[in-house]
Amino acid sequence: MRKKVVVFSQIDAEILSKLEQDYQVVQVSPKLGDVNQQLLEHVQDADGMIGAGRLLNQSNLHTATKLKVISSVSVGYDNYDVDYLTQQKISLCHTPHVLTETTADLAFTLLMSAARQVPYLDRWTKQGQWKRTVGAAQFGQDIYGKTIGIVGLGHIGAAIARRAFHGFNMNVVYHNRREKMEVAKAFNAEYLSLDELLQQSDFVVLAVDLNADSKALIGQRELDLMQSHAILVNISRGSVIDEQALIQTLQAGKIFAAALDVYDKEPLQESPLFELDNVVTLPHIGSATAATRRQMANLAYKNLVDALEGRRPQYVVNPACYTS
Structure with a gap:
């Protein structure tokens, strides 16, 4: 049988x-x-x-x-x-392993899209609002030479660090459950506490597994530590962030933007996130190439x-x- x-x-x-x-x-x-x-x-x-x-x-x-x-x-x-x-x-x-590079690609897609306000400016242009030279409201953030903080230096986190260090001459800092000196050495990456990383990074990328330690890892206290021009990228799991706290932070303009591929509830059908110009929302496509x-x-x-x-x-x- x-x-x-x-x-x-x-x-x-x-x-x-x-x-x-x-x-x-x-x-x-x-x-x-x-x-x-x-x-x-x-x-x-x-x-x-x-x-x-x-x-x-x-x-x-x-x-x-x-x-x-x-x-x-x-x-x-x-x-x-x-x-x-x-x-x-x-x-x-x-x-x-087979999705490491694809997911790292997406992390940088999200990071760059948020930094240069790509979704917002795409809508803005298509709506016929480009009538003169753009002003400060349309300005984005520089990426080259900035500090990227990677939370979770596993295979995907390391692939993101490689892109940041070699492609954008970024200063790489990271937080992990334990230091990974051999991995970090390739990118001259510095190990920091989570609070230090949030305070010092221009871009914060979450690439951790979801477990008891990482659930709601980023709440209101942690968001308040971030710089006002900073961008938060999440390619891990939605529950790593307190989503309501993030929404409130974005609504108040306390950080520049967020770029998300994952959410507390999926598929995400309705959310205040959809009403905000300072957030990029993708439908959990980290590994979604043919x-x-x-x-x-x-x-x-x-x-x-x-x-x-x-x-x-x-x-x-x-x-x-x-x-x-």
Whole structure:
């Protein structure tokens, strides 16, 4: 009998086709009714799962008796109850590294767009308001030679630092749970406390994982430490920022701008953020290029198949499930 795989979100069509050649594949879809009920039904005899962007925990997985692996088409894994999966000896796999450069590109896209007020000036121009030489209201911020503060010097944070240092001759400072002297040395980056970074940086870029320490890491107190000309960029997770505090800060003009790819609630349908000219809002597209998404899908497929066929996948979030 072929092993059963539950697909819990949309995935690459080629990967889906490959899975269907070798496994019994069942797809979960909101069009078919309550997703959690579908999951409870289908995971009862499932061997593996693949997808992204859905909360998976004991409440919708407790009927699983054979489940060996969940392969997430993502680098982040805050949607999954890792402790529960480890307890059940279900390996959780993800797709790190393949989206590093693409996400770092987007961080600089956001940074530059906010610095030069690109969305606001695009609307302003299309509305026919360009009737004479631009004035101070249309002026932006310089980037070259400024100070960038990177919160989270992982793979993506380091890729952002590389762009800043080599491409824009920026002074790089960083904050991390621990110093990363070998990584920082390549960019002459200085380790600072979070407060010091916020006080000294012209641009603050958040590139941390979402965990107990980073949730609401940037609240009103932290925003008040930033310079009035500073720009805040978030490519990590929405919950890293107190979104209401950020809105109030932007409304009051206490910082120059914010540039966001992630939010507390996604998809973001309505928000005071949409009414502000000093914020750039993108729909969580950090890894959204065709090439990168294909690489992520291929890696997630490989992780899944390796686990199903008795091989240890390369990228396992909870390796303890193999020993506990």
